[in-house]
Amino acid sequence: MRTKQILLILPLLLALLLLQSALWVPTYGSQAAQNSGRLQTFIEPRLSDFKLLNPALNSDATTAEMMDRRIYDRLLEADEKLDVVPCLAESWTVTEEAYVAVRPERRLPDGTPVSGESLRAAIDAALRGPLSDLSSKLRAVELAPPGERTRRETALQQMAGGKSESISATVRVRLPERLRLRLDTVEPQLFERLEPVFGQGYFSSIDVKGRIEIDPPAAAPAFESKLDELFAVGEHNPIVTFKLRPGVRFHDGHPFTARDVRFTYQAILDPKNASPRTSSYEAIERIDVPDDLTARVVYKKLNSTSLLDWAMMGMLPEHLLNREALEREMKARQIPAAQREKFSIRDSSFNRSPIGTGRFKFVKHVPDQYTVLERNDDYWGEKPRYQRIISRVIPDRLAQELELHAGSVDRYEAEPHQAARLRTDPNLQVVSRGEGYYMYVAYNLRRPPFDDVRVRRALSMAVNVDDIIDYVLFGEGKRASGPYFSNTPFHDPETPLQPYDPARALALLEEVGYRKNAQGFLEKDGKPFEFTLISNAGNPQRKAVVTIVQEAWRRLGVRCTTQLFEFPVFLEQFVHVRNFDAFVLGWIGADITPDRRQIWHSSQGGNYKLNFTGYASPEADALIDKILLEYDRNEQIALARKLHRRIAEDVPYTFLYEPSRPYALDARIAIDAPELGPGRFLPITTTPSGEIDYFFPRWFTRADPAAVAE
Amino acid sequence: MNDGSSDPEQLGERRTPFGEVWQVFRRDRLAMTGLVALAVLVVCALLGKLLTEWWVVIDPATVRLPDKLRPPLSGPSEVIGAERLPEFGFYLFGTDDLGRSVFARMLQGSFVSLTIGLVSVGISVGIGVLLGGIAGYYGERKFLFVRIDAWIMRFTDVALCFPTFFLILTVVALLPPSIFNIMIVIGVTSWMGTARFIRAEFLSLRERDFVLAARALGLPSWRLIFRHMVPNALSPVFVSATIDVARAVLTESALSFLGFGVQPPYATWGNILADGRAFLFDAPWLFLIPGSAILLIVLAFNLVGEGLREAMNPKLRRARA
């Protein structure tokens, strides 16, 4: 019967067809043999796809990894020791223009009424006297006529129900006549030193109300607290002048010039682009382009860390993204007229076929599958050894491990327990890199009993962090002592770690007034010590920490319940609105900057800001402010170390550990080292600061795995 | 057959309906195995609740970091203090990545897993019977010019048009992840079948002689519904509920697997399994033990459900006799 035969034969044929395909699939060993390009190709996995390949529009780590040092170059770079070194900018100078408002209502100490001329005379006199050290740095003192300054500013507006809203307004300031001082270096103390010359209180704030106009007026209340920032008697305008590397070209052959630098800045600030990087660049007043290879960045105020922003921002090609280019694209894509007004860089197809100046050219992107980059043979600097990078999306670490075994990726970032096993595999090498990350328990200092430092210290002492590192991280990590990462110079190596000492922890709590009750739980005034520890779901390490910490505290006699929430919920309902007792989270990144204002300054304690705990220490605030004003690297480091120690002593967080991330690589991958002799190479290592990709341009896959590394 | 036992009353004269079903069910070896397995699991779950929460003998929360990832049946290392020794002096099912006893966690999880299954199905059956019953019994009345039946059935259609698993994912992601929310969500997303079924059953029951007779006697409609119609419609619902419990347990484990399931401190078999996945190569028992347990409980529910279905299906029963 036909039906019967079809019913039997068809499935059999199907099974045979499917199963025979296994015979043709390339395995680990046969891949290189079948495909000569395989050795020239570096395949890496990613957990998720990147978003927009545009450094101005994205700030997330996955995307940055793909763009930085590959597709895009930055003006500056951090080197192996995290020092700032040239990249697209060959050199740079930091100078300053300082403005002093002429206050005609005042008199100088010698009694002469204040005017532009009298101030200038006073300075001249001082330069010969108490300010003689400035005379060599002060290029010129000029009189700037009164004028008007218009800026776009953003502020937070408190809404009903504890919600905040961001509000933007045009701020117009009527400027009085001002004195402009051109300096060769930045003088943070300039106004303090000029004060005795101009008279005590000369730089104290003046009533600015009449001078400032806010449009729309409804936004005015939101700027009330910011008025001093909008106009001050003495204003620093630091200037960074970059000399660009000549002969650098974008992947499309277009030369890279200072106009691209300016364009990148403008793109970030354009509200239509909704760039997440805006706040870092809002301190910039303008960028001048005196010639093709010179970019002069003028800042609104002192900001010693602003130079570092240029080491974190890839340069966009103006000729592909300016208004005309966008108009052309809209025409080609036949965007309806109604949509054209809204059309921004965010909507451009450039973000999925980016063009930069970097070592690798973008070739192809298949969303959520893979991305292909090809070597840029016209690169101005050291050219990479690999011909091609394929970056694959594999959403699961276990799957990544399997793919590494199968030879269809060359490396992956292993979980600690995987690494422990992979280290014994002769086909692999495992290198641990610093992850630039630390894990902590944050307490809500606004709520008792966490307002008592002894309680926080006691809770910290009850947790055996070394055990966590040994057993949960399999040794892949070290203890964190404070807010700076241990691989940076800002970290204070002298800061003591909180010891694991449950007995002392108990003693401390007894000192606060807690006693054990009949069930063995701590009580104070009849109220048990109980609270909720929360964290986000989906991060196994964090879950482990929550469990361990909870158990440790339970042994101490603290009734701690735990809950894990999905990340957006965790943030929106608990962290950002300060609705928590304690939570476990980690801080990632930003190793090279000593600026910790967003996280630790007392002004950042409001909802949606990043000082979650409500930590408020005048001493720490002063240090944070000073770091931003300090242009001397060594001084800056000293201040940062002080801050590190200060915060560590106040225990607003229980600083747990900095994990390191083991990289499992194909054992045949090595670092090319022709300087040691022909054919010589080194095994994969990290930089002293713990970075692994730093040497990537020199990575290559050895055809002959038998050769031994030097 | 045309002749012979075509009159079902002849066979059933001496037995109660329950006894009759039981007679058939008892002979189904697979179903009986399932029932025994279920009984064992229920005992485990109750014991688990008792011993891990009310009268803590076996503490699933004890962390013993130096003893992490011990295989089943291994003993504790020497550094473990007396207060952290495992329940029988050794790890029956091994330990997880934090050195917690997998046995203790499985025991704790058995209650949670079972509860999730039963409660969520209870919710879905409740909603289903209510809506289906209203649609089936009062369907002819009008609400806002449209028949109630049409309202309810359109609503059921709307609910059916959401891809269930995707909907559960979305809702679970949105709500705070408490164990009750998971139960509610699974329940609220799976009542449609029951509702349709009950409606159809009510529609046909309404026209049956004994209901018509009862109505002719002037019995109040609640009495009609609860004394005469519900019991008659319920036995098939019971069968499908048994199988739904199995499905709910699977759904919970799938949710846990995707990271949306019940969160600590509750251990469920689903999240033990999900956590164990990362250690597939290092500690396969973390994966295999909860996985097999889920397989077992779901299989048991399915077997019992299918056994009941066969036993209650008069058509199949007759064919068998």
Place this chain on the structure above:
Amino acid sequence: MWRYLGRTIVERLLLLVLISIVSHAVVHLAPGSPAEVDSLNPMMKAEDVLKIRKSFHLDEPLHVQYWYWLSDLFSGELRSFRDNQPVLPRIWDRFLNSLPLFAATTLIVWGLSFPLGIAAAIRRGSRFDRATTFLAYTLISVPGFFLSYVVILGMSRTFDLPILGNRTIGVEGASAFVQVMDRLWHLVTPALMSAMTGIAILSRYVRTQMLEVIGEDYVRTARAKGLPEDEVVYGHALRNALLPFVTMFGFLLPGMIGGSVIFEQIFAWPGLGRLGYEAVLGRDFPTILTLNFFAAVLTLVGVLISDLLYALVDPRIRLS
């Protein structure tokens, strides 16, 4: 017939609007904002975070947001919160990715279930029947991801073959034949795994249907005619037993979105299910809503198709 079609289509369109409103409300009433708003970035000020929120219209009233979504959807300008890429082409892309897996799964399920179910029904009570019954229950009961991982474990340890993703990356240089085979091979395991439950359920269903039908009078008539047993089973009984399965064809469609989340996640398969999962994780509202919308469309179309198919196959049904 045409009147029936017209009426159902109008009815279903109304239903669709209702569904989209409900899902819109559900999604937007949820706490948490799109992950794109990276509010933990120390480089971003709270002001910036809120500004970006604003650009997504998240602070507008619900009905306004619904209108934005609807008008964007139909003008084709709907963009993902995640990366600003248009949503519709991406869904289409992922649909094309899901299609082979879906097709292979369906082929396997339908190809294996019928012979198995029929064989079990014919040999009711035999050892074969009991074995397949038990196997079917086991397969229905085993969590799909559990089985998948056990298989992955075995496969990768024993055969050293790549099984994740929809093809091996790095074989671009190989011949077209090898590439086709490579793609085919990558289909095998995920399709087989996601087919398991389907095979179990469907073959049980086939068995039940066959048993029902085999007891019918017309089957006895066919036997009484002296037809060979195969002709009786496959020509007369099967045809009738098949009727309910025709309706199942329609319901296969929506399964493409919801049913594949787990397997696409495990096997790193870039399909629709994973798109949905990631969209839920990242609170990518436009993608979630559009996917839900398409799932609803597929379901409604599926119901319609199955109604029509049934009318086509069963001569007794007339649409009215």
Place this chain on the structure above:
Amino acid sequence: MSGPLLEIEELSVSFPSDAGALPAVRSVGFAIAPGQTVALVGESGSGKSVTALAAMGLLPPSTRVSGSVRFEGRELLRLAPSELRKVRGGSIAMVFQEPMTSLNPVLRIGRQIEEVLALHRGFDAVRARAEAIELLGHVGIASPERRVDQYPHELSGGMKQRVMLAMAVAGRPKLLIADEPTTALDVTIQAQILKLLRTLCREQNMALLLITHDFGIVAHFAEQVNVMYGGKIVERAPVVPLFASPSHPYTRALLAAMPRAELGRARLEAIPGRVPALDQMPAGCPFAPRCKLAFDRCVEMPPLSRVLGDSTGQHVACWAVETETT
């Protein structure tokens, strides 16, 4: 006459159950000569249909059948399945009680008839179709060219039974078994169908085994009558003597219960009790519990079938009759 066409001897059928084998037919025997019409009469549940199905080999494989069924001298019970299939539909055809469900609802009726023609008479598709139309016309279906492409649900009950008949005679069978062919039909249509049945039998010289519970039909059609009760033939006789002098108490009761015009308004006698279920079959005479004449022996021992003294060819199995006549 060259001996009987169908000869059934000692046929027993039992269904397996958890409570042991349930006997549905016990040692039944009768014969049909070519062209002869034989009736098998009894209440529902007396084993008539089972006997017919057992003869055709149509019972489920789990049933136990013993005894002998010889058709044209060949033993059907031990025939190879492929040989048996040739007999079924070819030499012996069967028409069932329910024309509604006995036709395959998803196949056109033409195809269902053509199947038989192709199988047993080796017709090709074109010839089979022509013959099917011919047959449909022959069984009295108007405009058969149109009907041949219709589905069963488009036909009325009577027409369906006509189709069934067309299908049955399509294979030119020597014996037609009609299992309550008119029970499900309206009275007016019953008569038409019966008439058709008789016409067909005559035309083709077909023997007919008519299974029915209606003595009225038996009286009009049958030459030989077998009365069945509780899986046994309790009385066998040519039609005239049976109606004239029914011997078995059951036959008598049945005839008494039959509404007859000539009896006028006389009281219809109902038989008390009901046919025993298979698992409650009494050890002795199956009719004993309902029999007015029953005595101890009836309950203890099953009666043997005996030929009655007169030469009417009447056989009866009853202790009471025995004592009556001796």
